[in-house]
Amino acid sequence: MTITYTEEKNFTAEQVQELFLSVGWVSGQYPTRLHKALMHSSTVITAWDGDRLAGLVRVLDDSEMVAYMHYVLVNPLYQHRGIANRMIEMVKEKYKNYLYIEVMPEESKNAAFYERFGFEVMSDGVAMQLCNFGDKR
Numbered sequence: 001m002t003i004t005y006t007e008e009k010n011f012t013a014e015q016v017q018e019l020f021l022s023v024g025w026v027s028g029q030y031p032t033r034l035h036k037a038l039m040h041s042s043t044v045i046t047a048w049d050g051d052r053l054a055g056l057v058r059v060l061d062d063s064e065m066v067a068y069m070h071y072v073l074v075n076p077l078y079q080h081r082g083i084a085n086r087m088i089e090m091v092k093e094k095y096k097n098y099l100y101i102e103v104m105p106e107e108s109k110n111a112a113f114y115e116r117f118g119f120e121v122m123s124d125g126v127a128m129q130l131c132n133f134g135d136k137r
Contacts, residue, residue, distance in 0.1 A: 003083060004048045005090065009039055011046060015053040022075045042067070045090050047074070047083045054078040057087040059095070067095040069103040088117050 013035035020028030027034050038044050038058060047055035055074035061067040069091055074083045095101050103114050104127050111121055 001049055001081075003054060003078075003081070003086075005045060005086060006048070007043060007045055009044055011035075011038070011053055011056075016056070019053045019056060019073065019075055022077070023073050025073065041070075043091070043094065045087045047078070047087060049078065055083045055087060057084075057091055059091055061095065061098070065098060066100045066102060067091070067098050069101060072103075084113075085117075092117065 013031040016035050016038060017028050017031035020034060038056075041058050042061040042063075043057075043059040045057045045059075046053060053075070055078060056071060057069060058071040059067050059069050069088070072084055072088065092101065101119075103119055105111055105114060111119075115121075
């Protein structure tokens, strides 16, 4: 298996949907909106096994100070093969001159994963969210 990585946004809504649903993320239920959001994101790094989307990292940035790594996901069929590690290292390299690269893990149990890459839990930070789900396809 040879995994290739790219920043080119050459993925379809169906490929993205399959990847997101493979990890049980609700955003996979909105493939058109998800695809549009990714196409308008600052950076999307994807990992490919041939024409199969194996992993994806999405970054939103302000062009100078802060880059926010929003999605890091790898299809379970490809997990534990270093794919997420490689994509995160690519993000760190691309944004090495920014003051901050931030990430907000969806679950606190995932913090240890990001700490392996030098991320630190903010001493007085707290995650907040306003959720506008509903059927907005």
